[in-house]
Amino acid sequence: MALREILVVPDPVLKQVSQPVDKVDDELRALMDDMLETMYDAPGIGLAAIQVGVAKRVIVMDLAGPDEDKAPRYFVNPEILWASEETQPYEEGCLSVPDIFDEVERPTQVKLKYLNYRGEEVIEDAEGLFAVCIQHEMDHLEGVLFIDYLSRLKRDRAVAKVKKQARAA
Numbered sequence: 001m002a003l004r005e006i007l008v009v010p011d012p013v014l015k016q017v018s019q020p021v022d023k024v025d026d027e028l029r030a031l032m033d034d035m036l037e038t039m040y041d042a043p044g045i046g047l048a049a050i051q052v053g054v055a056k057r058v059i060v061m062d063l064a065g066p067d068e069d070k071a072p073r074y075f076v077n078p079e080i081l082w083a084s085e086e087t088q089p090y091e092e093g094c095l096s097v098p099d100i101f102d103e104v105e106r107p108t109q110v111k112l113k114y115l116n117y118r119g120e121e122v123i124e125d126a127e128g129l130f131a132v133c134i135q136h137e138m139d140h141l142e143g144v145l146f147i148d149y150l151s152r153l154k155r156d157r158a159v160a161k162v163k164k165q166a167r168a169a
């Protein structure tokens with residue numbers, strides 16, 4: 001496993017639409033292993049492949065609390081089959097927009113279909129933090145960031161702040 005560099009705004013790669021994966025093979029699993037290690041190192045709770053510069057429809061996630069055992073999850077070619085009409089705001093952050101947090105309103109529950117680490121098809125209901133996180137990560141596959149839901153002013157400010165931090169680093 002190896003750490004990968006996490007791209008941050010305004011890197012144009014983050015705006016790319018990711019392509020479906022043909023096959024869950026050892027090469028893809030190696031990418032997922034690297035992504036998970038990179039996410040834990042950051043640290044974060046979710047990461048899409050495009051955030052490490054790979055335009056494939058792959059997401060890793062771990063929603064375990066700090067005192068819980070690790071619970072890595074892998075989503076290949078995820079699709080939302082159903083989303084609740086009910087929505088709920090949640091204060092989101094993103095490893096590609098470091099140190100910026102703001103509320104985004106999303107459906108409270110979704111039903112998902114995806115391939116897991118072994119390439120098996122899974123259909124699963126998500127709610128709570130899981131629902132927030134999978135919708136946030138799936139937006140990355142379309143080149144959408146959570147700051148894209150904010151006002152133009154807030155978005156511009158967020159990008160300017162990240163740029164300034166990058167210069168200072």
Ligand code: NI
Pocket residue numbers: 093094095096136137140
């Ligand atoms: Ni993100």
